[in-house]
Amino acid sequence: MQQFSLKQLVKTVLKLWYIPLILALVGGFLSQRYAEKKYEPAYTAKTTVLVKQKHENSNHLQQQVDGELSLMGTYRDLINSNKVMTKVHKKLQQVKSYNGSVVDLKKKVTVETSSDSLMMHIQTTERSKQLAVKQANTIATVFKKQITTVSETSQVTLMTKAHIKSVSASEFSGKKAILYGVILGGVIGIFLELIIGGLLKRK
Numbered sequence: 001m002q003q004f005s006l007k008q009l010v011k012t013v014l015k016l017w018y019i020p021l022i023l024a025l026v027g028g029f030l031s032q033r034y035a036e037k038k039y040e041p042a043y044t045a046k047t048t049v050l051v052k053q054k055h056e057n058s059n060h061l062q063q064q065v066d067g068e069l070s071l072m073g074t075y076r077d078l079i080n081s082n083k084v085m086t087k088v089h090k091k092l093q094q095v096k097s098y099n100g101s102v103v104d105l106k107k108k109v110t111v112e113t114s115s116d117s118l119m120m121h122i123q124t125t126e127r128s129k130q131l132a133v134k135q136a137n138t139i140a141t142v143f144k145k146q147i148t149t150v151s152e153t154s155q156v157t158l159m160t161k162a163h164i165k166s167v168s169a170s171e172f173s174g175k176k177a178i179l180y181g182v183i184l185g186g187v188i189g190i191f192l193e194l195i196i197g198g199l200l201k202r203k
């Protein structure tokens with residue numbers, strides 16, 4: 001079996017340095033192309049709702065607004081609760097392409113609020129545009145009915161429904177694929193370099 005001393009190993013690597021470099025570049029390119037071909041984008045749909053008092057009083061409007069603002073965190077928790085998600089899940093089961101659980105549904109939902117706004121943005125992410133839209137709108141509908149369990153004087157107004165045209169798709173990032181390809185190509189290149197070095201030494 002051909003053995004290399006550390007000095008010979010370094011000498012061989014330096015002499016044939018271009019082999020691992022070329023294979024690293026090729027590996028990175030091929031890995032990136034393969035990952036891009038297999039990549040499935042995630043689609044995000046957003047529905048916007050407004051929470052306000054059912055009967056607004058102009059004399060106490062600021063107090064009413066402040067009261068609703070103080071409940072925004074509670075409303076957000078309500079949307080993510082089993083009470084709402086179970087009902088949403090039941091409605092989604094009527095869709096043939098849906099086969100997720102309540103736990104899966106919760107992971108795909110994000111509710112955004114601002115400290116000085118009564119608007120709530122309900123976002124859902126799915127591999128299907130249609131399903132993402134269906135989820136976002138269904139959550140808003142169920143929340144609208146369930147808000148009275150928190151505040152009987154509050155109501156939800158649907159401001160913007162999720163639509164197929166407004167769905168955003170995640171962008172492909174091949175950085176990890178390129179990194180893995182470069183490492184693998186480089187390692188293969190070093191082994192090939194040592195094999196070639198051993199053959200040259202025998203001659």
